[in-house]
Amino acid sequence: MLETITVRVFRGDANGGEEKEYRVKTFPGMVVLDAIHQIQAEQDSTVACRWNCKAAKCGSCSAEINGKPRLMCKSRIEDYYGEDGIIRVHPLKTFPLIKDLVTDVSWNYKTAEKIAPLSVSSGVPRPFRMQQVDVERVQEFRKCIECFLCQNVCHILRDHNRKDGYFGPRFMVKLASLDMHPLDEIDRRAQLHSEAGVGYCNITKCCEELCPEHIHITDNAIIPLKERVADEYYDPLKKVIRLIFGRNGRKMPVSSSSKK
């Protein structure tokens, strides 16, 4: 392990900026967030970064390390510096920059408000009793720490900037956790098909590849949701079956206006 490394940190705001170089002393087990903290403490207290738990559970310290979206607190420095001993740390590129490594992720919270919460009939006795096999699938989705790395790497939001048409992988996971919930009474397919824009996803799986919680975002959430939407909108055979036999206990759809 090198005794000192060079950390190039993006310094700037909405008007632009540039990389600034800092020499940092290393220690065993050091992560990129340690390096940023060392810079703040010893060299430049004006470097802005968002962090909280330093345990990969709060999802605050998302950044791009050598171009790869990562949690700074979970990224060992030796995995990132090469022979030149340089690590580059940049802010998330999908959201508006506030300062240095801090971006404005509030679009995500506004998007979350468009999703109706779990809706259970008043006739279902409280507390809810569910079989483990029924909730096991959605428990995976509950691991999400909302670091928004998946939102950041999703090319629909990042490159195409289609925040007007697609909720992003984080909220596909959220919708999957609700639509697959055994007690939820809302059919979310209409919202998925229209406002949430599941059809925009072209399954390139970057969200799944970098999820720090290892949630199988594409395989277990987005693709099953696409298939559920296909049941409703792209399967003439199922449509005929529904016409003959009715909805057969299926949840009833709600319009996308009643989300709060």
Added chain:
Amino acid sequence: MSSYTAQSREPGRAPLPMTDRQDRWWVQPVLIVATLVLFGIYAGFRAFENNFYETRQLIESQPGLQAAPLYLSPFYSPPLHHLIASWPAALSPALFLVIFPLSFRGTCYYCRKAYYRAFFWDPPACAVAEIRDRARMKYSGETTLPFVVNNFHRYALYLILVYVVFHWYHLYEAFHYVDAAGSVKLGYFGLGTLIFGLDAVLLSLYVFSCHSWRHLIGGGANNFSRSPIRLKLWQIVTTLNKRHGLYFWLSLATVGLADIYVRLVASGIIPDLAVRL
């Protein structure tokens, strides 16, 4: 060190260069393009060739041969030229038959990832910007033509199931041979039989690990406790599904290998390595 100005397409966003990644992110797309293009060229050549796709006629064309295996190239399966008596000899059945495996693979969720990344660079790799200035184009993903047809993947699945049955039937046939008198007998095991076995197994693993199959078999349910059989089936398919991409490539390789082997044997370039029981 680079300096940037903020992006114009959305005020205040951090700069979006091609990529800051320093690893060899381009290797995977290049390998995928090379493999699929080579396979496509070979498959096209074989489909138009309309020859050397079965080995049973070797007993007539090679005097002195004691046994000819009953191999049929997977590119020419199901054997329309046998099933439809009036099939014109000049028309290669493979040109028609290729449509269905192509539609299954083309709409496959794994393959979509592969070709969107490798061929369309949409994106070429994670956190690597797309080359074209797509800010001017309204991205619509799989909501409009042509890619909206990917939503009909399950129909391609229904059709490919017929092919899977035929691949197993061809494996069964590969245990047979035609003797010098022209009668078909059981009790043959050749290198081709082994390749056909691999092909049938890997194609089945690929098809039955399909995401649409996983949904249809049980993934659409929310109350597994009420349908334990669906749960069990869904769990099995889920286990297979984790290696769907691997099965995609392996089954593609064995289909190609089976055809190459049949061509080599049928054209007399190599004899079939076999034992008769």
